[in-house]
Amino acid sequence: MQLTLEFGGGLELLCDSKKIHNVNIEQQNGENKLTMKDLLSWVRTNLIKERPEMFMKGDTVRPGVLVLVNDCDWELSGQLETSLEEKDVVVFISTLHGG
Amino acid sequence: MSASEILRELDSLKDAKAKIEHKISALEAQLREIHLRNDAAPLNGSSSYSTNGLTQDMIHRYSRHLMLPAFGVQGQANLLKSSILVVGAGGLGAPALLYFAASGVGRLGIIDHDVVELNNMHRQVIHTEAYVGKPKVKSAAAACRSVNSTIQVVEHEEALRTSNALEILSKYDIIVDATDNAPTRYLISDCCVVLGKPLVSGAALGLEGQLTVYNYNGGPCYRCLFPMPPPRTACQSCAEGGVLGVVPGIIGCLQALEAIKIAASVGEPLSGRMLLLDALSGRIRIVKIRGRSMHCEACGENATFTQQKFREFDYEKFTETPLRVPPLKLNLLPNESRISSKEYGEIILTKEPHVLVDVRPAHHFKIVSLPKSLNIPLSTLEARLPEISSALKKEEEDSGLVSGSSAQLYVVCRRGNDSQRAIQCLHKMGFTSAKDIIGGLESWAHNVDPNFPTY
Numbered sequence: 001m002q003l004t005l006e007f008g009g010g011l012e013l014l015c016d017s018k019k020i021h022n023v024n025i026e027q028q029n030g031e032n033k034l035t036m037k038d039l040l041s042w043v044r045t046n047l048i049k050e051r052p053e054m055f056m057k058g059d060t061v062r063p064g065v066l067v068l069v070n071d072c073d074w075e076l077s078g079q080l081e082t083s084l085e086e087k088d089v090v091v092f093i094s095t096l097h098g099g
Numbered sequence: 100m101s102a103s104e105i106l107r108e109l110d111s112l113k114d115a116k117a118k119i120e121h122k123i124s125a126l127e128a129q130l131r132e133i134h135l136r137n138d139a140a141p142l143n144g145s146s147s148y149s150t151n152g153l154t155q156d157m158i159h160r161y162s163r164h165l166m167l168p169a170f171g172v173q174g175q176a177n178l179l180k181s182s183i184l185v186v187g188a189g190g191l192g193a194p195a196l197l198y199f200a201a202s203g204v205g206r207l208g209i210i211d212h213d214v215v216e217l218n219n220m221h222r223q224v225i226h227t228e229a230y231v232g233k234p235k236v237k238s239a240a241a242a243c244r245s246v247n248s249t250i251q252v253v254e255h256e257e258a259l260r261t262s263n264a265l266e267i268l269s270k271y272d273i274i275v276d277a278t279d280n281a282p283t284r285y286l287i288s289d290c291c292v293v294l295g296k297p298l299v300s301g302a303a304l305g306l307e308g309q310l311t312v313y314n315y316n317g318g319p320c321y322r323c324l325f326p327m328p329p330p331r332t333a334c335q336s337c338a339e340g341g342v343l344g345v346v347p348g349i350i351g352c353l354q355a356l357e358a359i360k361i362a363a364s365v366g367e368p369l370s371g372r373m374l375l376l377d378a379l380s381g382r383i384r385i386v387k388i389r390g391r392s393m394h395c396e397a398c399g400e401n402a403t404f405t406q407q408k409f410r411e412f413d414y415e416k417f418t419e420t421p422l423r424v425p426p427l428k429l430n431l432l433p434n435e436s437r438i439s440s441k442e443y444g445e446i447i448l449t450k451e452p453h454v455l456v457d458v459r460p461a462h463h464f465k466i467v468s469l470p471k472s473l474n475i476p477l478s479t480l481e482a483r484l485p486e487i488s489s490a491l492k493k494e495e496e497d498s499g500l501v502s503g504s505s506a507q508l509y510v511v512c513r514r515g516n517d518s519q520r521a522i523q524c525l526h527k528m529g530f531t532s533a534k535d536i537i538g539g540l541e542s543w544a545h546n547v548d549p550n551f552p553t554y
Contacts, residue, residue, distance in 0.1 A: 008307060008375065009307060009309075010304070010305070010333070010340075019380070054330070054332070062330065062333070063328060063330070064327075064328065064329025064333055066373075066388070071384060071385075072386065072387045073386065073388040073389045075389035076389055095324075095325060095329065096303060096304045097279060097280055097304070098304035098337045099189055099191040099192075099301065099337070
């Protein structure tokens, strides 16, 4: 499944300072189904190069990270259970506090 | 005259100048009042014109607002009757305040406890050089008054706390969060929920910015979005991470726009949506965020967050971050593994054979560095130990040390925290006599060479 993943608000520092990643994820068991839960563990294994605790806590993202699926808060689509489709854009963004 | 006499004379002249300017603007405002009163009662006794409550001066000053069909007389009249509090007169607050004053917000409050510093001025465009060292509230208020002497500007020269927040925020219709830290952001949001005030929230760091409106018309509050605070290490400040001046400027302007829309009752405020600015790639995206959470501790269905609970809430403990962020001061090493910057000054003078490793990131090292220091950023230290070994060996050869004695290894960073972490690592890897310089380059500038640039 081809997806575009974007990291912002400093999270890009955890994956080689690269903000946009066009990825192709092979589904397990040949199933044509991928959930956000699957994607998170794939990202953790394949993209996060340092300090994984700054990205995840338990099986979800750490507090202070917003997850957007096609420009929509993942709270509105079922969080970890959100199922992804071909060409979806998933954004992980850390909330900022500076000013 | 000596330099200190000149400085004193300059200070007293500047004081006098400020007083005279203040007097001039007060007299000008008085004169305008008199004109207004005369305008309202024309000599020929004919009835006054129908102007929907706006004076002649107001119509002239705000004419470009009045001509907008979507804003018009009603929008301007609403704005003139409104009150807005800006929390923080920094990078976000600076442009927002200028636009609020210019656009005719009736009562404009400014709260801040800081003083203007030279390294603020690249982004906090409301302040001028004459105010360096003076309270930001004073500087910002003077700038707002010089833009528009007909509005009321209220100065709150204090830090916002649970003990004063309810009293201060309750005096305003709209709150603008232009602060720079996590605990204050939770504090302001909760206070707005308790008081039922809309909150225009902006943030900026590096080359990115974020903007949304909380607690507006049934929309979410800050806690709906972020029920749990982020770890302390995920909250960088502009002083730590750096920020391109214009980025908070853009977000601050957008905050002004959203607050003006709410105050004037026009348009669609950015509630339930968030604007994300990526300045480097020139991209702005507006995303849909969750609505009010039923389970929110502050505003949810069964929430019991009262004024009393707000007053007692410990925001520093909740976010594990102090409200006033003092520079972190670690103390990881025994005294014998550390030297002062003065001692290092002696070491240079006496030409003691040594190697100085600077563990700051490379882009910091480029700003300024001590002579002959070797830049090995902390994150790459373990991989680059051989470079340190060969630098020590070369130093021993160059200084003609007799075999058996060795060159000393010192480590420095910006403030003396990373240097301690580096020493811990070096001790583990066999460089057991390595020492760090207490307080880093800031201490060097402070205690040894005041001409050393700090940032």
